[in-house]
Amino acid sequence: QQQVKQSPQSLIVQKGGISIINCAYENTAFDYFPWYQQFPGKGPALLIAIRPDVSEKKEGRFTISFNKSAKQFSLHIMDSQPGDSATYFCAASNMNRDDKIIFGKGTRLHILP
């Protein structure tokens, strides 16, 4: 019930292509779905987040698509650039209930120049 399943584990995309990372959750009480980006040697940092009352959120080249009925959400990176190469974590939480974020296992993204 508390798991967040993330796929793929690793992804290689050509420069200019679209990177897509998928996540699925089980607990319908989750009400906040962030994506964190982590560069080597750094801590994760919030990239973009969505709440379940909307189906899509876009910030620049980054878009979250959210399917509440399927309990799935995905990160799309348009026009992927070598600087986007990083590890991406999806996550889910209900901070009003138990103050914890449940993270997916991460996706290592490599953008080929």
Add this chain to the structure above:
Amino acid sequence: DADVTQTPRNRITKTGKRIMLECSQTKGHDRMYWYRQDPGLGLRLIYYSFDVKDINKGEISDGYSVSRQAQAKFSLSLESAIPNQTALYFCATRQGGINEQFFGPGTRLTVL
């Protein structure tokens, strides 16, 4: 910019040794967290604290203890380190009522 800092950044120790990892924050946040990151396993919560008097166990607290010495300081201790505690350790902070967590730069711990 206000920061979450961790010391040390790297540490090599031997099995059975006691070790302490420290976290300090200047963000004024009330919540603080300790995570462990292992390849392929993502970020797993060890302990978290709402304030100085409130400490809670996370997913993998066995073998670890914590101390919240002040609102700005949260320390993680390994009383008797073992090799499978070799990992990257991250401290994070959050202000109650706001969802975003802010992570420190991490401590790479190696237990020989």
